[in-house]
Amino acid sequence: MAPPIELEINGQKYPVHSDPDTRLLTVLRDELGLTGTKYGCGEGQCGACTVLIGDSPRRSCQLPLGEVVQPVTTIEGLEKNGHLHPVQQAFLDLDAFQCAYCTSGMIISSVALLTQKPNPSPTEIVQFMQGNICRCGTYPRIVDAIQKAAKSMEQQPR
Amino acid sequence: MSIRANRFTHETAHAPEPERYEFREAPIHHFAFDRRDFFKFFGAGIMVFAAANDALALQESGGGARQNHSDDLPKEITAWLHIAEDGSVTAFTGKVEIGQNIRTSLAQSVADELRVPFETVRMVMGDTQLTPFDMGTFGSRSTPTMAPQLRRVAAAARDLLLQAAANEWNTAPEKLLAANAKITDPSSGRSTTYADVARGKTLAQRIPDEDPVTPASEWTIAGKSLLKVDGRAFVTGRHQYTSDLRPAGLMYGKVLRPPSFGATMTECDITAAQKLPTAVVVHDGDFVGAAAPSENEAEEAIAAIRAQWKEAPQPSSSDLFSYLKQNVDTSERSDLTQSGSIADGLARAAHRLDSTYTVAYIAHAPLEPRAAVAEWKDGKLTVWTGTQRPFATRDALAEAFHFAKENVRVIVPDTGSAYGGKHTPDAALEAARLARAAGKPVKIVWSREEEFTWAYFRPAGVIEIKSGVAADGTLTAWEFHNYNSGAAGIGTPYTVANQHIEFHPVRSPLRQGSYRGLAATANHFARESHMDGLAHAVNMDPLDFRLKNISDPRLRDVFQSAARSFGWPAKKTKPGQGFGIGGGIEKGGYVATCAEISTDDARGAIRVVRVVTAFDCGAIVNPDGLRNQIMGANIMGLGGALFEAMAFDGGRITNARFSRYRVPRFRDVPEMEIVLMDRKDIPSAGAGETPLLGLAPAVGNAIFDATGVRRTALPLAPRA
Numbered sequence: 062m063a064p065p066i067e068l069e070i071n072g073q074k075y076p077v078h079s080d081p082d083t084r085l086l087t088v089l090r091d092e093l094g095l096t097g098t099k100y101g102c103g104e105g106q107c108g109a110c111t112v113l114i115g116d117s118p119r120r121s122c123q124l125p126l127g128e129v130v131q132p133v134t135t136i137e138g139l140e141k142n143g144h145l146h147p148v149q150q151a152f153l154d155l156d157a158f159q160c161a162y163c164t165s166g167m168i169i170s171s172v173a174l175l176t177q178k179p180n181p182s183p184t185e186i187v188q189f190m191q192g193n194i195c196r197c198g199t200y201p202r203i204v205d206a207i208q209k210a211a212k213s214m215e216q217q218p219r
Numbered sequence: 220m221s222i223r224a225n226r227f228t229h230e231t232a233h234a235p236e237p238e239r240y241e242f243r244e245a246p247i248h249h250f251a252f253d254r255r256d257f258f259k260f261f262g263a264g265i266m267v268f269a270a271a272n273d274a275l276a277l278q279e280s281g282g283g284a285r286q287n288h289s290d291d292l293p294k295e296i297t298a299w300l301h302i303a304e305d306g307s308v309t310a311f312t313g314k315v316e317i318g319q320n321i322r323t324s325l326a327q328s329v330a331d332e333l334r335v336p337f338e339t340v341r342m343v344m345g346d347t348q349l350t351p352f353d354m355g356t357f358g359s360r361s362t363p364t365m366a367p368q369l370r371r372v373a374a375a376a377r378d379l380l381l382q383a384a385a386n387e388w389n390t391a392p393e394k395l396l397a398a399n400a401k402i403t404d405p406s407s408g409r410s411t412t413y414a415d416v417a418r419g420k421t422l423a424q425r426i427p428d429e430d431p432v433t434p435a436s437e438w439t440i441a442g443k444s445l446l447k448v449d450g451r452a453f454v455t456g457r458h459q460y461t462s463d464l465r466p467a468g469l470m471y472g473k474v475l476r477p478p479s480f481g482a483t484m485t486e487c488d489i490t491a492a493q494k495l496p497t498a499v500v501v502h503d504g505d506f507v508g509a510a511a512p513s514e515n516e517a518e519e520a521i522a523a524i525r526a527q528w529k530e531a532p533q534p535s536s537s538d539l540f541s542y543l544k545q546n547v548d549t550s551e552r553s554d555l556t557q558s559g560s561i562a563d564g565l566a567r568a569a570h571r572l573d574s575t576y577t578v579a580y581i582a583h584a585p586l587e588p589r590a591a592v593a594e595w596k597d598g599k600l601t602v603w604t605g606t607q608r609p610f611a612t613r614d615a616l617a618e619a620f621h622f623a624k625e626n627v628r629v630i631v632p633d634t635g636s637a638y639g640g641k642h643t644p645d646a647a648l649e650a651a652r653l654a655r656a657a658g659k660p661v662k663i664v665w666s667r668e669e670e671f672t673w674a675y676f677r678p679a680g681v682i683e684i685k686s687g688v689a690a691d692g693t694l695t696a697w698e699f700h701n702y703n704s705g706a707a708g709i710g711t712p713y714t715v716a717n718q719h720i721e722f723h724p725v726r727s728p729l730r731q732g733s734y735r736g737l738a739a740t741a742n743h744f745a746r747e748s749h750m751d752g753l754a755h756a757v758n759m760d761p762l763d764f765r766l767k768n769i770s771d772p773r774l775r776d777v778f779q780s781a782a783r784s785f786g787w788p789a790k791k792t793k794p795g796q797g798f799g800i801g802g803g804i805e806k807g808g809y810v811a812t813c814a815e816i817s818t819d820d821a822r823g824a825i826r827v828v829r830v831v832t833a834f835d836c837g838a839i840v841n842p843d844g845l846r847n848q849i850m851g852a853n854i855m856g857l858g859g860a861l862f863e864a865m866a867f868d869g870g871r872i873t874n875a876r877f878s879r880y881r882v883p884r885f886r887d888v889p890e891m892e893i894v895l896m897d898r899k900d901i902p903s904a905g906a907g908e909t910p911l912l913g914l915a916p917a918v919g920n921a922i923f924d925a926t927g928v929r930r931t932a933l934p935l936a937p938r939a
Binding site: 080083087090091094095096097098099100101102103104106107109135136137139140145149150152153154156158159160161162163164165168172186187190191192193194195196197198199200201202203204 | 227316317319320435446447450451453454455456457458459460462463465471481514515558584585586587588633634635638665667843844847848850851852853854855857877878882883884885886888891
């Protein structure tokens with residue numbers, strides 16, 4: 062058996078035994094039990110599996126384990142000391158979900174957007190989030206939640 | 220209350236017959252607990268339950284005979300509630316949460332009626348061992364049927380608590396007040412908590428036949444915009460959907476699928492697959508599958524199976540509509556409603572309009588694909604699965620494995636949506652079959668391609684309308700034939716003396732079934748497009764023309780409200796702009812939608828710019844949840860209206876991916892306004908489906924307004 066690959070996820074180091082070709086999504090969910098990241102399509106089209114690699118949003122269903130060199134942030138890593146990330150809080154406050162299966166990917170993509178652009182316009186939000194599908198159709202609330210989170214991050218930087 | 224004398228009348232008072240595509244089934248529940256078992260399982264306290272057909276049963280037994288304190292609980296219990304010794308309240312229902320937010324709104328109704336803080340109510344849902352039998356979560360029935368049942372149960376529990384306190388204080392229960400999980404006696408100032416009253420008791424009571432529940436005008440917790448009850452679990456990724464479960468020793472399952480619809484297996488060699496060290500391979504009848512410690516290994520095992528198939532000729536989507544017309548299934552009854560004479564009506568018409576409309580097959584595409592985890596342990600089978608019909612799934616498992624129902628438990632974790640698509644037990648059966656062979660728990664999660672191919676579809680259809688209208692805009696004849704798509708919403712809400720409305724079943728080339736809104740989407744699209752055509756034929760404004768032919772005041776209200784908020788009739792201010800309206804009545808809900816579109820002549824693209832929907836579902840239980848549903852219905856409806864359609868050829872779906880099957884995304888979303896009519900004087904109807912119905916015709920009519928061309932097929936702009 063090959064020696065484990067070390068992955069940094071949510072600030073914690075994990076030894077990972079999966080084959081380097083294994084998609085990061087499978088590693089997260091099946092080997093490490095981080096099931097907050099979802100499978101939606103397996104072709105990078107729906108965004109349910111989005112994680113942060115460094116600060117960049119990546120579709121973990123497309124990303125081989127062997128190519129992951131920067132720290133990974135998943136939905137489980139956003140809450141700090143019992144405090145929700147402002148994006149999580151905004152989704153919660155505005156009920157910006159229905160079945161919520163897309164929510165992890167939506168929140169992670171939103172965090173990436175706000176890192177790149179702390180005050181995005183609605184048009185910029187729509188453009189950035191275009192790759193994330195919410196089949197329940199809560200898009201307008203998600204746009205509102207991102208704007209609300211932007212405001213609260215401006216007032217209270219983390 | 221009804222203006223129509225046909226059998227498609229939409230009444231709120233009676234549960235409608237489930238539509239044929241809802242897969243009906245009779246309730247045959249045998250309640251597994253007796254009273255002692257119940258309290259052993261749930262702990263001491265107070266338990267109140269409602270039985271199916273309570274009123275009827277009491278009538279037959281001479282009336283008024285309560286069955287208190289019996290050790291034998293009746294069969295066909297529909298809902299129950301438990302107040303524990305610590306005062307916590309648990310309400311049980313066989314309904315499931317699939318994103319429609321019913322977990323929250325049912326808890327609101329329970330808290331409201333029981334007079335306890337919302338946070339103290341926990342709903343146990345969709346678990347065949349713990350919850351009462353339920354036919355399924357479909358047909359917009361949860362709010363109109365389950366909420367009142369839970370209210371009656373909660374009201375009875377409140378009365379029981381009041382009675383118990385009154386006995387203790389030697390006073391009459393009428394003199395006591397129940398509020399905020401406390402009982403107080405205003406005359407003496409004494410007070411006690413529900414927890415104190417429940418402590419040390421094992422009291423089970425059936426609800427009395429007459430016990431009024433709180434009218435909507437006096438609701439304090441229901442009627443409020445409360446947030447999703449366990450929202451935090453979702454925004455943190457902690458909620459465990461079926462596909463997230465990982466019991467110890469879990470194996471991952473994959474199923475060998477035929478190369479095409481209708482293909483039959485002629486040979487199957489699994490020896491190579493069986494030689495793989497970690498795989499368990501099963502060939503049983505027409506089922507071939509494998510389980511392994513990882514999904515990759517399961518896939519390798521499937522790839523190692525050598526199977527030969529005999530394929531059969533299959534129709535393709537390019538000749539779908541002529542196929543449907545040529546394959547009417549005369550062995551099945553058609554549904555026909557008739558009044559007056561179409562010939563007479565047409566003879567009296569100043570204008571005739573005959574048109575044919577079509578709708579495509581579309582996919583539910585729930586973002587969480589079909590999934591199940593099955594475990595055989597100690598002679599029992601437990602299956603976690605995202606289904607709208609936990610009890611039917613249990614029964615299918617019991618039948619498939621020749622196993623007693625009592626030994627099968629189906630649990631439905633709150634599910635990554637369904638939209639009518641999760642009625643069948645397929646994934647549960649597959650996981651259970653593999654788990655039995657593996658001797659370990661097995662998880663099946665369908666791939667997106669499997670989901671798009673081997674699930675079932677919203678039925679495609681052909682609709683033919685012949686109609687006549689008098690010069691003053693009065694409808695004189697309405698002949699409506701629906702081939703295959705279904706009978707839901709087929710009856711016209713407009714007054715017309717001469718009607719012939721018929722649904723013709725067809726041998727469908729694709730597997731088809733329930734879908735959010737059922738055929739009401741197709742039937743409203745055809746009817747409301749046609750009404751628009753008739754309005755133009757008599758030179759009337761489309762809204763005025765509808766109002767002239769509507770006598771139902773609630774339908775008038777939603778049309779007028781939507782129009783008012785939209786600014787109808789609107790003046791065009793730029794080229795390519797168009798406005799349309801559409802609406803109707805379905806499942807006790809009243810909807811009207813106005814849409815503005817813009818077209819780009821060069822590309823033929825259609826963009827929906829603005830949508831206003833007015834909706835009346837009686838008394839509103841959770842206004843914010845309702846807005847969320849209406850907004851979502853419009854956005855989901857946008858896909859079927861504009862671009863969604865299954866493409867298939869030679870028995871293969873050719874667009875079984877999100878990269879080829881376009882669903883609405885952020886960029887497709889129009890500006891949207893929602894007008895709620897809160898009718899506290901009318902019982903609540905369901906709201907997950909009906910708001911969707913106005914959109915497609917409103918958009919189609921707006922396209923006509925912009926271009927002068929009537930588009931008669933859904934999707935309206937497939938290449939947009």
